[in-house]
Amino acid sequence: MKLYQTGRPLMNSLVASAQWLRSKSKRLVASMLRLHLSRAERELGLVPGALSRVDSLLIARRRNELLIHVVDEESARLHLTSGVTVQEAVTNIRQGVIERVIAVVRQDSGLQHFQLPELLQACRRHPDIAAAWLESVVCNRKYNGGDEATNVFSAIRSIRANEPLIDFFGAGELPFEMKEFMPSYLWAEPKKRSAVLLNNCYYYYEVLAAALRRRGWEVRTASFEPLDSPSRKFYWNREEVIYDPDPIENRRKAAEFFRSVVERFGVVQLYGQFQMSCFKENWSFGGKSSIPWDFLEMRRRGIVVGYTPSGCLDGARQSSIRRVSGGMCSRCVLEDQPTFCSDELNGGWAEQLDLMCDWVGLENDYAVDERTGPRYVRRPIVTGLDPSIWTPELTVPREYVIDRRPDEILVYHAFANKRTRQADGRDSKGSAVVVAAVERLQREGIPIKLFYATDIPITEVRFYQAQADIVVDQLYYGRLGSNAREALMLGRPLVTRIDSAQDGRAEPLDSMATVPAIPADESTIYDVLRRLVLERDSLREIGRRSREYALKWHSDDVCAARFERVTDRARAGLAVDIDEHPYV
Known part of the structure; x- marks a missing residue:
């Protein structure tokens, strides 16, 4: 009977013994891990085997968290994949980068999430064996049930219906690919609005x-x-x-x-x-x-x-x-x-x-x-709008004062980005009609002047509007834009086309029907301006109603x-x- 072996036979025997011990150890640790997971199932009220007897897992990472999802029959029909490899996940655990493991599991009540300190502990104590177990169950392919999403909107609907799985839908996409910048999967409601x-x-x-x-x-x-x-x-x-x-x-x-x-x-x-x-x-x-x-x-x-x-x-x-x-x-x-x-x-x-x-x-x-x-x-x-900034008592700095004769009625009209929004006879605000109406009135000897604003910095606009006796906004669209709202808050008489009708409803939209603007369109703007110039005493009352309306609907505190x-x-x-x- 030989008591020892020498050379290659001895080496082969030692290797075989080590492999046998490693296999036994791996099975033992895997069994212990499943035992811990079974205990977690009972404590969390999960279906037996929900964690401990899995065939397929998906994993993803957010900063210091590892997310795992047990792939069930319903999940297998979704467009899901892992966002991190097993090797990367185990390395992050070894290095202390990952401090928490969160399982996302489907229950009768829907998708729920739970923390799994047992899995984190096993990976820290036996990283090689835990890695081997994870390698056997983690899937890195894209689950899609054999059907690709037809378009972005059906994909969004699918994600909204399965929001807890968003990390597995969005693996490799921004922001999920930037794992170190991702917020925690868990969150709390803000303490204040x-x-x-x-x-x-x-x-x-x-x-x-x-x-x-x-x-x-x-x-x-x-x-x-x-x-x-x-x-x-x-x-x-x-x-x-x-x-x-x-x-x-x-x-x-x-x-x-x-x-x-x-x-x-x-x-x-x-x-x-x-x-x-x-x-x-x-x-x-x-x-x-x-x-x-x-x-x-x-x-x-x-x-x-x-x-x-x-x-x-x-x-x-x-x-x-x-x-x-x-x-x-x-x-x-x-x-x-x-x-x-x-x-x-x-x-x-x-x-x-x-x-x-x-x-x-x-x-x-x-x-x-x-x-x-x-x-x-x-x-x-x-x-x-802040009533203290857009105020009828606004002081106009000297550099913004418009040169005008004492008897002239000043009309303000604006068209931002005019060069790109007015071409080939198309003019969405009716600016050309406004210019033509004022020029016609001037030829007739009516004391009127047009200030036509385009591309003026927004911090300066109100200083020009505040000097206007009349503000003319768009003549076609029928609703209020920023220029109109500013004019109303400044207490300026507003001339514009108003359409308060509501599609599919008999009653008008009250917040449009009550706008105290003087109605005008391309066919009436000349007559409206002529009448207002000749009846200039009415402008003060119109401006008062403008301010009153703006305070009701567009005051900053009201909004x-x-x-x-x-x-x-x-x-x-x-x-x-x-x-x-x-x-x-």
Whole structure:
């Protein structure tokens, strides 16, 4: 009987013994792990085997958290995949990067999440064996049930229906690919009312922010627009700018901003067509619809998402606006530019707003087809003005004083971005008609002067408006724009076309029907101006009514109170239009 072996036979025997011991150890640790998971199932009230007897897992990482999802029959039909490899996950656990394991499991009551310290402990104590077990059950392929999503909107619906699995839907997408910047999967409600007003909405978001702060809100205004943008002349430029010319640094700043928003704020109010993301890569420009992954994460966390349209093409089909506005589109340079305005483009964006927003404020704009759902608010909410800034007693600095004769009636008319919005005989505001009417009156000896404003910085505009005896706004569209609202708050007589009719309703929209404007269109503007000049004593009373209307509907404190009521009701799942449903 040989008591020992030498050379290769001995080495082979030792290797075999080590493999046998390792196999036994692996089975033992795996059994112990399953035992811990079984105990966790009982403590959490899960179905036996929900964690301990799994065939397939998905894993993802957020900063210091590892998420695992047990793939069930329903999950296998979704477009899911792992967001991190087993090796990366175990390495992160070894290095102390991952401090918490969260399991997302489907129960009878739906998808639930639980913390799993047992799995974290096993990975720390036996990383190689735990890695081997995870390798045997973690799937890195894309689950899709054999069917690809037909379009972005069906994908968004699927994600909204399975929000706890968002990390596995969005694996490899922004912001989920930037794992170190992701917020915790778990969250708490903000202790106080708080809002982020996102992107430059002229000055409205800055005015609203100040009024909300007076009501005790925490408010942050921000945009992603470069400081050298030519559009900045139309903003107050007081917001936090999230931008860097270096693409990598710009993405990092956007990711940090996103994390700070979802960790601290309960309301996000967005402005900017197709810009529903903190990441430009997720914007839907050029007819390309994209999934707004970060805004879907906001929705998962219960953040109220609101939207402020920028105009007629923002969320309404061109054919709908053409029908209700009396053919306004035929006067617009964008009518035949489908990359900017078309039924398909506008309708697609309207569908995304309907899927993603808790509420959309029309601010007196036309409520047509897509804009008549339960998420739409018809009357003013966001377009508030500070009465102490737009005041009839405004002192005009010397450099803004308009040269005029003492007896002249001064008419103010404005058309921003005139060079791009007026071409080939198309003129969406009727500016050419206004100019022609004033010139005709001047030839007749009527003491009238036109101040035609275009591309004046928005911080200076009110100094010119305040000197006007009459402000003429658009003659075609029938609803109020910023120039009209400013004129009303300044107590200036306003001449414009007013259409208070509501599509599909017999009664007019009260907040438009009561506008104290002098009605005019392209066929009557000459006669209206002539009458007002000859009856100039009536202008003071008209201006008084202008201010009275503006204080009722567009005062900053009034709008802030209305904004608060709308967002509170949106959070509670109630009808958001506080005027249509005043007693809900």
